[in-house]
Amino acid sequence: MSTVDRATAAARLRGIPGPGAGRGASERTPDWGRVALQLTASPHIKAPDSTERIMWTVVASLLPVVLAAGWYFGVSAWLVIGTATVGAVGTERLLSGGAAVRDGSAAITGILLGLTLPAGMPLWMALLGGVFGIAFGKLLFGGLGQNVFNPALVGRAFLQAAFPVAITTWPAPRQGFLAQVGDTFALPLMSPAVDVTTTATPLAEMKFEGTTTALNDLVLGSTAGSLGETAGILILLGGAYLALRNYLDWRIPVGILGTVALLSAALNLVDPAFPDPLFMIFSGGLLLGAVYMATDMVTSPVTRAGAWIFAAGIGFLVVLIRVWGGLPEGVMYAILLMNAMVPFIDRATQPRVFGTVRGREGA
Amino acid sequence: MNELIWILISAMVVNNFTLALFLGLCPFLGVSGRVATALRMGAANIFVMVITSLAAWFLNSYVLADAPYLRIISFIVVIASLVQIVEMAIKKLSPALFRELGIFLPLITTNCAILGLAIFQTNRGYGLAEGLFFAVGAGLGVTLALVLMASIRERIELSDVPALARNMGLVLILAGTLSLAFTGFAGLFSS
Amino acid sequence: MRATTPTEDLLRGIWRENPVLIQLLGLCPALAVTNTVANGIAMGLATTFVLMGSSLLVSLLSDYIPKEVRISAYILIIATFVTLVDLILAAVVPDIHKALGAFIALIVVNCMILGRQEAFASRRPVGRALLDAAGTSAGFMIALLLMSGFRELLGNGSLLGVDVMGPGFEPWIIMILPAGGFFMLGFILLALAWWQGRAQPPVKPRRWPNGVTTTTHANAAPRERDKVVA
Amino acid sequence: MFKPPSLVQLPGVRGMAARPGFRHGVHPPDAKELSRARTIRRMPFPAEVVLPLRQHTGKPARPLVKPGDRVERGDKIAAADGFVSVPIHASAAGVVKSIGWWPHADGTMAEAIRIQVARFSAQLPRPRMVPHWEGLTPAQVVAAVQEAGVVGLGGAAFPAHVKLQPPPDCPIEFLLVNGAECEPYLTSDHRVMVEYAERVWFGVRIMMHALGVPRCVVGVEKNKPDAIEALRAAAPTGLDVRVEALTVKYPQGAEKMLIHAVTGREVPSGKLPMHVGTVVQNVGSIAAIAEVFETGMPLVERIVSVTGPAIKDPQNLIVPVGTKLRDVLDYCGGLTEDVAEIVFGGPMMGIAQPDLDAPLIKGTSGVVALTKAQARPRTVHPCIQCARCLDACPVFLNPSKLGRLAQAGRYEEMAKHHLADCMLCGSCSYVCPSSIPLSQMFALAKAAERRRKEQAA
Amino acid sequence: MQPLLILSSAAILGGVGLTFGVLIAAANRKLRVWEDPRIDAVNDMLPGANCGACGFAGCRAFAEATITGQVAPAVCTVMGPDERQDVAAFLGVDAGQANKRVARLLCAGGSDVAVQKATYRGLASCAAAVAVSGGGKGCAWGCVGLADCAVVCDFDAITMNEHDLPVVDPEKCTACNDCVEACPLGLFTLMPMDQHLLVQCRNLLHGEDATDVCAVACNACGRCVQDAAPGLIEMRTNLAVIDYSKIELENAAAIARCPTGAITWLDGMQFAEEPAAPAGSEAR
């Protein structure tokens, strides 16, 4: 208890016209009323790049790929991508609020997830993939920046394991813009009807028939495959732009593609039955994965040495799974597996601190 | 030799005990909080698995040839007793090593992965060498899963994990995702 | 140890200390054989038999077992019951025996069973030990039913083999894969945490010394003392 | 090119030839054009100067005067308290008003001597003995420098005489003069080099004499070509001195980076420049030392850049130590409407001021006023592991990891990740796209670790 | 029935049991290591808060200390009286006595009565704010109100009131000292509940210099020094300082003439919403 009522004391303080004025004996002349100064810790200036800017730039760089997907597979491509994005962004909005959506990362997740799906995928599955990827691949870890696995790939891996048939039903490209390339509008939880024109992907043909596809077709994208994987040139261009702006680490795509090229060249030399490097690079989701998915900074190592190891690991696993594994394509698994290794790689490749000798503490 | 290597790789990644066969999950969830601990647990696991493989081979070849129905009970009793003795020996001979590895030994004894190893080895009719490669592969696989999980959990510890995921829920989702990622190895070298 | 009432002994294992959902013990069977309800039930029954039987024996014999060979002796007892179950199942219901595979044998090392012997049966009279075993088994069974129910429903569209989701249903195959087992248990644990957290008021953020809130530059706004600069 | 033999040969340094830069670092816009071309002017005396007793690293000075005393400009009013301490001199003639609490340039309250400046009495220093440096022993030079109250003017205000007395087990090979001035906006060192090149060389001569070293290198960033030219033109013949043009990069002026840039040597973690055979001194400090031996004047004024987009009339001023921020701002035409923050020092490492009554002290190298647009609050996102901070950190730490640890309050673990090597340069915070206040968290962690160690001791 | 089979089975398992019985028995003889089982038992009974209020490195260390008789169980202030009794009974010792102390704040300058010079933006932590030029509070000694203390308190004893001052709930406070260590300004002190007089200010300014920055600051007017029992309060560096070694001399007269309310008579909670009428306040 005290002798002075706080309210009275406060009133006395405020009753003075303008803080600082007419305060009798005080020798200081505070002008707290004149300048509203702000206090922040140093540094007091800041580089212009922000997380939002990075993320939305990535979204923008993906738009050509999305457009190309429409050109190859018709309007259902956009429907699939759009639905996956709605699933991802909607979940983020619902569970962590509007501010979290504004940073743009959920939009990337949705678009990239969409780009890894086949054109005829029922929309409810695409939606479910987006929801699962964001909810259990990202938000459960605490949201942006905290996740261990690439959320888009978590969503896709979930779909692949849950609906393996639907996700390996590849419509042929260029069937006409409005063509019905799959049971896009299958009712939620219901099986898609399967009477659509499908083709094998170049990798499936390689694995199951032992035939390769002409490089021309691969580069131009006139092959079956997921929505984003056929537009190789656009992906490379987008990646180059992002790398120039330092929005992605060039070491990762270079490392992955380099490892794949090296390994497959070596195998191809030993036995020409193994696919050649260019086929390996331009087929399947390797380009999309190497340029846009492995480079997700959240789920890739922070150190430079780590980035090389990570990239080499992905390249190796891709070749391993494609050549000796049971599945025709391994990019998604390779990236997820290496995502799991990232915390360990980061631990093992801490930079040498200035003025110390590597391996020894202190100097 | 190829065959042996295949056994090893298969037990390590393709049919990973933890992530594909659901063996030894309790310690997998319990001791995967720190990388250092996980490594030691993994080492202890490899050690016990090798002992188990040897013991199972010996029992199968010399004691149980005519009484297969006594397998489960003999395996487990022998393993448990052996491990208990080894544990005591380590505790006595090298307290430092005991602190590093020993405390995990009892945890491992009562662990599905160990008995599972003995049973699978028997069912598949592995000989001594095959059994050893199988044990080492399985042990390495368990270690791999443990270390991956531990390094991930160490990282997660520094994240803003939502309150409801603070119990093991998130860890199980993680294990599920890891398990999904490991399906990428399915069918490896089988075609 | 704190004294408990018989009811407590029975109920504890069912919910408050549910072996799978709370203590995370006995996970291997809980995940491995719960892809169909039938398997789940069979595993639950087999485990119940083993747990009840060994609790009974351990409780009876604990005074005669020297501490040094405690674990070996308990394991011996458990393994005997497991072998019996194994043989009986193989003789009576060979299909289920085949579906459960090695996991019958692995009941021996189900951490939950040995845990109950160590923690309870060896220190308590027979009646209480049986009550505890019954409770724990029931808890285990509940968890198995939960897991297998959801997994079979989503993964196969059926329950106990009976089609319930209609003919057009697209099964979520992941649910009967290993990953689905992990996910399903994860979902259940998350749901439990959500349920428990719902009842309590939200805990205040505890971020110091475990953490400094960093969402601030903007966050400082509510604390802005405009009154002093106005 | 001058290559001193390496004392500490670190593997990983690759016996590196000197190169005019260091690895990592950042490139903030240097914004020096605001005041770069303004010649140094002397500011008139304010009505009152406030001289805090703590203006240097080390123990605060002990007051020698009491309220009511008359003091002349240059009189010693507070004495050094120990070796790592320097005296304080009256920066204006007048009457001691009081000795008590007053806002300090570091934002807190501190004890200060306030002098009511006598408007009409002589403000020229009393004629005093000018020590003739060539006749002095190094020890006498050191004593004179301490007595003149000279501290490092590069920012840390470390007593200059301490550096002039390296322990015998650390042989010094050369003097390194820090003319990098890598902080954006600041131009005071720049102007000193352009306008007082002769004085700088004179100071160098004295320092070399005191240290007994045969060589001297002056490091200047390439964005000050006129300074490099002026120094080279005025370079004394017969001395082994050299002006090195350095890459323009922050924090080129940090002594470890500077040494690395000039010699390729790395100062070992936890060690000082003298352990790699050099002493680093700021050009301003060198000029101040020169003044001691030119005019006998102790350190009572310093050259300050008053600049920034929120200052109406940016200037380079000679300011009496203890002048209040308010008076300096008034002299520079005042603040613009959109001022948000006033910083003592540069914008990268400077200290924001809450109070216009705070005095400029010996270590205040600049006053920078920033606008609302620059200091606008930014949303802090979680770390997205973009690794920019790793690429920025000049001492190769992992700020991202350190930041996560700091957020979790795991300070002891941070120490294992070399928190102690962080020099709080702010490069990591500057580049972080998520606007995480990394260096602030590190400062906090360092303070907590220090406290923990003290408690443990 | 095949007697041979039955016999051989029994023999096999009997043999296995025998072999390992022998091995374990041998190992047990040669290799056993002993540790006091009571440590675990006591450790199980302790609250497990590992708060360190007892002065030991965690509960287990405290358990060891109680067993060796170094400390009485009551030194753990977190345990309830029943649990304390349990531990004491288990070890057959006396539970001991502990005087209830609580954390008291040496500042009353909430945002309603104290001036803010500038707006701090940055980490929402007192330590961080204080490191940035003192956090912008007019009084350099006063509480900056960003709740470091409330966050460290493991017992939820501290809540921030609407004027951004921490309020300690004496019921919940265990005097663990965490808040004392956490406050960058050293504003907390642990005080026995049965002492009432407190100068809740640390401002070293004099007169209006002090009251200009905070209406409830101690302005060193000296009235309390005169009114209190001689020698109980002393004016040191512009601050009234109570000599707690003479605290038994305290009475509420000391606060009667304080012009700012800096000196206060505590009974229960500090900054209670409704100030309880203190004994002797009628004397005013």
Place this chain on the structure above:
Amino acid sequence: MSTQPVPGNGPGVAEVQSWRLVTTLAVAGMLAGLLIVLVFQWAHPRILDHQERAVTAAVDVVLSAPERTERYFVVDGQLRAEAPEGSDTLRLERVFLGFDASDAPIGYAVRGGEAGFQDIITVLFGYHPARDEVLGMLVLDNKETPGLGDKIVKDTAFVAAFQGVRAPIQGVKARAGSGAETEVDMITGATISSRAVIDIINHRIEALGPILKRHLETRVAGSGAST
């Protein structure tokens, strides 16, 4: 933590007598062994019975319910009715020859196993060597992905396709075949498992075909002679 070596200075810890350890385990072991073997005595015939019935049922399926079957062991490239002395009957490969009501041989039931997608797939199939025709197929054991690879068991169209198909079988993509009588449509989404089944059959036929052909000829000739 205070850890200190005994002997016996811990309060309340008495020295355990070693013989008690030994006897406890030995006696417990013996009792357990007894109990188990008793139950085993009861269960064993039943288990064997189940196994036998399972084999018969499987042969029934792939040979379309033969009237009776004969069992042969494959030894040194020959079919023998009796296993050679001292060999492990469980490890030898067995084939079954089925006869219809008119006692004409229907074909052989042959077992084979190879790696599928996850693990080994074991298949029993009926085969008529003279006509080079597969009579039916049954997957005995597989660990293929439920819902995907296990369609090799559950997909009735796939299973039915093996009745009457000519060996060597060719697996073709669903609806992509030319209608040739050697073609079997593989299961979409389980190509690997389907191919494994086909491969197993082809490989077994490759290995055993000539042997069976010879045996059938001699058997028919022999029985003809005997009739």
